[in-house]
Amino acid sequence: MEYSPFLHSLHVVPSSHVRNKLFVFCIMLSLWVYMIYCCVGYCSTVPNLTYSSVRRHENDAATDNRDSSLGASRDLLNNENELDSRGDEWDEVRSEAKAVDDGAMSGFLNETESKKLPQAIIIGVKKGGTRALLEFLRLHPDIRAVGAEPHFFDRNYDKGLEWYRELMPKSSEDQLTMEKTPSYFVTREVPSRIYSMSKDTKLIVVVRNPVTRAISDYTQTRSKKPDIPSFESLTFKNISAGLIDTTWSAVQIGMYARHLERWLQFFPMEQLLFVSGERLITDPAGEMARVQDFLGLRRVVTEKYFHFNPTKGFPCLKRPEVNAKPHCLGKTKGRTHPNIDPQVVQTLRDFYKPFNRKFYKMTGHDFGWD
Ligand SMILES: Nc1ncnc2c1ncn2[C@@H]1O[C@H](COP(=O)(O)OS(=O)(=O)O)[C@@H](OP(=O)(O)O)[C@H]1O
Numbered sequence: 001m002e003y004s005p006f007l008h009s010l011h012v013v014p015s016s017h018v019r020n021k022l023f024v025f026c027i028m029l030s031l032w033v034y035m036i037y038c039c040v041g042y043c044s045t046v047p048n049l050t051y052s053s054v055r056r057h058e059n060d061a062a063t064d065n066r067d068s069s070l071g072a073s074r075d076l077l078n079n080e081n082e083l084d085s086r087g088d089e090w091d092e093v094r095s096e097a098k099a100v101d102d103g104a105m106s107g108f109l110n111e112t113e114s115k116k117l118p119q120a121i122i123i124g125v126k127k128g129g130t131r132a133l134l135e136f137l138r139l140h141p142d143i144r145a146v147g148a149e150p151h152f153f154d155r156n157y158d159k160g161l162e163w164y165r166e167l168m169p170k171s172s173e174d175q176l177t178m179e180k181t182p183s184y185f186v187t188r189e190v191p192s193r194i195y196s197m198s199k200d201t202k203l204i205v206v207v208r209n210p211v212t213r214a215i216s217d218y219t220q221t222r223s224k225k226p227d228i229p230s231f232e233s234l235t236f237k238n239i240s241a242g243l244i245d246t247t248w249s250a251v252q253i254g255m256y257a258r259h260l261e262r263w264l265q266f267f268p269m270e271q272l273l274f275v276s277g278e279r280l281i282t283d284p285a286g287e288m289a290r291v292q293d294f295l296g297l298r299r300v301v302t303e304k305y306f307h308f309n310p311t312k313g314f315p316c317l318k319r320p321e322v323n324a325k326p327h328c329l330g331k332t333k334g335r336t337h338p339n340i341d342p343q344v345v346q347t348l349r350d351f352y353k354p355f356n357r358k359f360y361k362m363t364g365h366d367f368g369w370d
Pocket residue numbers: 082084085125126127128129130131132182215216217219277280281314315316328329332333334335
C-alpha cells in the first residue's frame with residue numbers, strides 16, 4: 001500500500017491544522033442545515049417555544065417557596081395547588097382576545113414593548129372574586145396581566161425586583177401591567193414592600209361578606225383534604241363559651257378593617273379601590289366601570305362582554321365581536337358550599353359586625369353584609 005500523507009494526518013497523527021478545518025466544516029454544515037430548516041418554515045416555532053417557557057416561568061412563581069401569609073394564624077388553608085394560583089382559567093378567551101387585539105406574534109416583534117413592574121395590583125381578598133376580576137380586566141386592550149399569582153411580596157421577596165419584572169408580560173408604553181395575589185392584603189410585610197417598589201401603585205381589593213368568604217375558604221380546603229374537622233368546630237376556640245378562634249386564617253382574613261389599617265400607614269385611601277365581590281357577580285359591568293375609571297382607562301369592558309349563565313350561577317365572558325360561546329371560570333370557582341349550622345353562621349355574623357362597621361366607615365362604602 002502506498003503511503004498517504006492525508007490518511008496519515010487524519011488517522012495516525014491528526015495535526016491541529018486538519019482539526020481546525022474539520023471544525024470549520026462542521027460549523028458550515030450546521031449553518032446550512034439551519035438555513036434549510038428555516039426555509040421550510042420551521043423557524044416560526046421559535047416564538048411559541050419562548051412563550052411556553054414564559055408560561056412555565058409564570059407557573060414556577062406560584063408553586064415556589066410556600067409560606068403562610070398570616071404569620072400567627074392557624075392555617076389549615078394550604079391551597080397552594082389550587083388551579084387559580086397557576087392562572088390557567090379562561091386561557092381560551094384570552095388567546096382569542098390576544099389574537100383579535102394585536103396578533104399573537106406582535107409581542108415578540110414589537111421592540112417598543114418591554115416588561116414593566118406592575119402599576120396596579122389586586123391585593124385581595126382570598127375567595128373574594130379576584131380571579132374573575134383579573135380575567136375581566138385582561139380583556140381590556142390597555143392591560144397586560146400575569147395569569148399566575150406571583151406571590152412576590154409575601155413569599156418570593158428575596159428573589160428581587162428583577163425576578164418579579166421578568167414574570168410580567170411585555171407591554172407597550174400606554175398599557176398597564178397588573179398581577180393578582182390575594183394573600184398580599186393580609187400579610188404584614190407587604191404594604192411597606194409595595195411602597196418601596198412604587199408609592200404610586202394602585203391597589204384593588206375585592207371584598208366579600210366575611211362569613212361567606214370564610215365558608216368559601218373552608219370549602220376550598222375541604223375539596224383537597226376531605227378529612228379536616230367541621231367548619232363549626234374550627235370556628236370556635238371554645239364552643240360552649242362561644243369563643244371564636246381568630247387565629248384560624250379563614251376567620252382572620254375577614255377582619256378587613258384590621259388589615260386595612262396597616263395599608264393606610266403607607267397608602268392614601270384614594271390609591272385603594274374596593275370592589276364588591278357580590279356586585280361583581282350581580283352587576284359585573286357596573287363594577288368594571290368603577291375599576292376602569294380608577295385605573296384611568298377607557299370603559300371598554302362593558303355589559304356586552306358578559307353573559308349570565310343560570311346553570312353556573314355566575315357571569316361568563318363573551319367576545320362581542322365574535323359569535324363564540326361564552327366562557328365561564330372553571331370548576332374551582334363557584335363551588336357548592338356545605339350547609340353550616342345556622343347558629344354558627346349567626347354567631348360569626350355578630351362577630352364580624354363591629355369589624356364591618358369600621359370597614360364601611362374607613363372606606364365610605366356600605367357593602368350591605370349586615
Ligand atoms: N364570574 C365568576 N365566575 C365564577 N366565580 C366567581 C365569578 N365572580 C365571582 N366569583 C367568585 O369568586 C370566588 C373565588 O374567589 P377568588 O378567585 O378570589 O379565589 S382565590 O382566592 O383566587 O382562590 C368564588 O367563590 P366560591 O363560590 O366560594 O367558589 C365565586 O363565588
